[in-house]
């Protein structure tokens with residue numbers, strides 16, 4: 001499995017996903033400014049991967065710095081985490097990871113037994129834990145999702161899944177969320193086929209998901225986004241499984257642009273629609289999806305593909321990177337590392353597990 005993030009001996013490298021599938025080039029990241037740039041430019045993308053790179057970027061810079069006092073360390077790290085949150089506004093995982101670190105910093109600031117160096121080491125370890133835990137959570141999401149889908153298949157059949165965008169090892173610390181469910185189905189011999197959408201305008205499906213599926217030899221077919229309704233009408237699709245960038249209290253879900261129209265088509269064709277995510281993608285501070293900030297990307301990302309113009313280059317474009325799928329269209333359920341549940345149960349299920357308001 002190709003890794004989006006390599007972190008060894010406190011050195012961080014990210015795979016430049018803008019160059020995939022043609023070349024696999026890793027870029028070293030040594031400070032928070034570079035971290036912001038690799039996230040903003042989408043060299044690293046996908047909600048969990050963004051959060052992982054952000055906290056590891058803080059860790060590698062921290063490792064090289066000395067601080068006069070614990071108060072100074074607290075202020076610097078807090079400011080860096082706030083700055084990193086300006087890189088991409090829709091995915092919530094980065095804010096939740098930042099809150100986990102800031103809350104730990106606050107506790108340590110009050111602990112007189114800890115030196116400034118102890119505090120620095122503890123923060124670096126916390127960032128490393130966030131990264132390490134991400135893959136374990138993905139494996140659990142995969143297992144819960146696969147079991148649930150298998151239990152709902154008719155006897156003797158295998159699942160055919162439609163997915164959108166890239167939610168695999170390239171979007172996480174490894175394995176993947178929606179793609180993790182697909183991987184688990186495949187490993188259990190219960191996957192008939194996967195259809196992945198191209199995912200215009202940035203083609204995460206064609207460039208990244210297709211690449212991961214082929215690499216793992218998972219039986220799969222690429223379709224254009226405009227073929228979804230026709231696919232549902234003419235082929236057997238057991239379920240749609242997608243990822244998420246932010247799920248709010250009523251279950252409304254922000255994910256890659258195009259997710260909403262797939263959910264509308266799925267409802268019409270009575271195909272269960274699932275969203276797979278770690279709990280760190282939940283934002284219970286917002287009641288409904290109307291309040292989720294939707295990032296708009298530059299026109300050039302629509303008018304050009306890898307430097308080649310596709311449209312009149314000075315054409316006006318509307319380029320929202322995400323849309324919001326209303327909870328009522330998430331008919332299959334929410335797949336998390338803690339199990340699968342109905343979207344209406346989200347708030348109750350998650351808030352009973354809440355630890356000090358930190359969702360990571």
Ligand SMILES: CSC[C@@H](O)[C@@H](O)C(=O)COP(=O)(O)O
Nearest residue numbers: 045046047165167171243244256
């Ligand atoms: C496990 S990744 C879930 C989502 O982050 C994914 O579906 C998505 O929308 C990614 O968008 P991107 O703009 O590529 O960062």
